[in-house]
Amino acid sequence: MQIEILDTTLRDGEQTSGVSFAVQEKLSIARLLLEELKVDRIEIASARVSEGEFEAVKRVCDWAAKRGHAEKVEILGFIDGGISVEWIKKAGGKVINLLCKGSLKHCEQQLRKTPFQHIEDIKKVINQAIANKLSVNIYLEDWSNGMSQSPEYVYSLIETLHTEPIKRFMLPDTLGVLNPYQTFEFCRDMVKKYPGLHFDFHAHNDYDLAVANVFSAVKAGVKGIHCTINGLGERAGNAPLSSVLAVLHDQLNIHTHIAENKVNQVSRVVESYSGIRIPANKPVIGEHVFTQCAGVHADGDSKNNLYFNELLPERFGRTREYALGKTSGKANIRKNLEALGIELDEESMKKVTERIIALGDKKEVVTQDDLPYIISDVLKHNDKEQPIRILNYSLSLAQGLRPVAVIKMEIHGIQYEETAIGDGQYDAFMKALRKIYKVHLKQPFPMLTNYMVDIPPGGRTDAFVQTIITWNHNGHTFKTRGLDADQTEAAIQATLKMLNQISMNNF
Structure with missing residues (x-):
């Protein structure tokens, strides 16, 4: 049947x-x-x-x-x-x-x-x-x-x-x-x-x-x-x-x-x-479902596969020991995209390549795990016609002192600068940004309703960080994302995208 x-x-x-x-x-x-x-x-x-x-x-x-x-x-x-x-x-x-x-x-x-x-x-x-x-x-x-x-x-x-x-x-x-x-x-x-x-x-x-x-x-x-x-x-x-x-x-x-x-x-x-993460214990596709941790299981696996069932990882394109091949360097980008089954048109390929080259200055290795995150970030964000730009910012963090943020930005051709103290570097950045909008521009500032940090699977300390932030502005709820080797920079990117999205869509 x-x-x-x-x-x-x-x-x-x-x-x-x-x-x-x-x-x-x-x-x-x-x-x-x-x-x-x-x-x-x-x-x-x-x-x-x-x-x-x-x-x-x-x-x-x-x-x-x-x-x-x-x-x-x-x-x-x-x-x-x-x-x-x-x-x-x-x-x-x-x-x-x-x-x-x-x-x-x-x-x-x-x-x-x-x-x-x-x-x-x-x-x-x-x-x-x-x-x-x-x-x-x-x-x-x-x-x-x-x-x-x-x-x-x-x-x-x-x-x-x-x-x-x-x-x-x-x-x-x-x-x-x-x-x-x-x-x-x-x-x-x-x-x-x-x-x-x-x-x-x-x-x-x-x-x-x-x-x-x-x-x-x-x-x-x-x-x-x-x-x-x-x-x-x-x-x-x-x-x-x-x-x-x-x-x-x-x-x-x-x-x-x-x-x-x-x-x-x-x-x-x-x-x-x-942007919806697969639970680690989800059958067949979860990160941990083909990983044996208990010693007795590992011992049984070596003795005629005593702890195996019909759900062999190889059937689903996986291995018993969770691992994915790594690659680095811009020359192999297209080859690794093909290995992931991803096809891009020439314009999208150009944008992805440029993004990887820029990120390569901040991170030694770009892996196959990183590529879909980079692609999603590039395709969902158009760098053209951005009326709001961050020109400079400085974030300070010192033991015993509260973080301080200084930002300089351009909004529709006019430059603004503010300083603020916060409970964290990103909190200080956001408070300085709110000052610009509320004090200088007399405009309401969106409410941050959810903040999620996501990295490709594998637990590497050098992984790219994808920050997905949910906002509410005038009753409209939407998400923006940023991708960078640094978590705070990723959050700032997501915030800048939010400001431009509001400005260009007038909601």
Whole structure:
């Protein structure tokens, strides 16, 4: 038996709080998913989100068409009288995943329509999609609650739509409320009533049961499973592809097209682009899951692998002793990017190379682990048209004395200088900066709501530091990041990006 895998990292995964992929990052992830990892299908976006999203979708669809992957790229659309259909067609999409209501409560209370009215609306959009040469799959949103609270509605919906030109019926546990027993029962009922239809299952992890529910859905006979890289997704996330893959292959003896040995590579790239760190103990892809620490285990490993199971690290592109090859020098940058499965256009490559050369003055070694962090920092920050610049700053730290910061900066062509004392070097810097904005400019200053320091795995003392800061300004919450060998400098870079982002976007 073979199961289809749809990866929705670029759509549902991007709904993770604080995650937003740049266009080049979306292209890179799409290539990794389809050509390296060999997933069957990818869901890349929701229609009508923004102009920026339209450009990203268009770029991915153009690339996919050139590589023969057009039918593997899917986009979420809505019951909106055909607006989503036009949006997807204009972007170059070939497949619409149509979001319908899978529970009576959602149909009547959110749409304020009768089931008959909703079904008629669905049919109209299906006809419009087919007329525009789009393949159609449908999501039954809130299907899990529909099966619990209004199964007759769900069955009537399928009964009416099963003769329509719908390729797949997708069954989401939208709120992550199912347990494995319910999942098996509900999926089995769907498969038994409609054995000729293709059903996908889409799990959420609110009760930490997403992978277990996937197990049950496949046992019940569904033909497709939805996952995300590293379990990214709204709230507690979606079913992580790495764990689902291991369960399907080892526990259920199910075949997929996935290239297991690329799992770790893709997970690390997505970790860097998303800014969401993989827990060290996360199965299959966690930093420590293939590291044996206890002496008795090490002894058993040397005696006929007494402490091994089927989850051998080599299957997933890893080793028992966690290590990644190192490289240094600008001459090998492209070679190491290729080893990580990352492709960049010439302009992006030029920017990354320049950034690495600049960072090389501060750090002797640039490793493969560092590269995705550098790339993400470069692609998400445009050095052009920066109306706010830091001209000079001095930070002093002496035993027994509070740190002092002196900064000189240029804001829209006018120079300002201030000094402040703080509880730390960065705190002193921020207090001096606030003085400039509040005293000289008479402007409100954003609130720092979260401060996260991140380094590539490996625990090296010479690692680059990625500082990710969350800000709130006039009710708008956003993140900026800085990358440097020095933590304070990384934080200052992130702060400068924040000021320019506010200035250029006027929020």
